[in-house]
Amino acid sequence: MAKDLNVTVLLDVYGQLLTEKQRFAIDMYYNEDLSLAEIAEEADISRQGVRDSIKQGEKHLAEFEEQLGIVKRFHNINSHIAKLTEILDKYEFQGKEEATEIIAKISSEL
Numbered sequence: 001m002a003k004d005l006n007v008t009v010l011l012d013v014y015g016q017l018l019t020e021k022q023r024f025a026i027d028m029y030y031n032e033d034l035s036l037a038e039i040a041e042e043a044d045i046s047r048q049g050v051r052d053s054i055k056q057g058e059k060h061l062a063e064f065e066e067q068l069g070i071v072k073r074f075h076n077i078n079s080h081i082a083k084l085t086e087i088l089d090k091y092e093f094q095g096k097e098e099a100t101e102i103i104a105k106i107s108s109e110l
Contacts, residue, residue, distance in 0.1 A: 003029075003030060004058075005030070006071075007026065007030055007058055007061060008030045008031060009071055010061040010062070010064070010065055010071060011023070011026055011027065011031075011061060013065075013070050013071055013074075014060075014061050014064040014065070014068075014070075015027075015061075017060070017064055018057050018060055018061070019053075019057075021043070021053050022054070022057030022060070023057065024043065024053075025039055025043070025050050025053040025054045025057065026053075026054055026057045026058070026061075028042065029050075036050045036051055036054075074110060077110060078107070078110065081103055081106060081107050084103055085100070085103055088100055088103070
């Protein structure tokens, strides 16, 4: 099974919407880098059961993102903030420091 590391971001955003079993399996597989066999032993289920939980969880995470688009919006906002910061760096004007601080606050709240 090839790992899609975007799943970790989706898990951070939508993980609470998964079942405990799915959340645990995906967390152990992606964040702790455990094998299916190691997760199966830890969870006291079969290796196939772990694989099914991961696959089902990944499917739900993708569906949540498709419907809600939170991660996509987050990336878009970060991109716009980076562009604003780049523009501010090019110019000197009154209020530049305050504008930079506001952008930093917005970034930290994302």
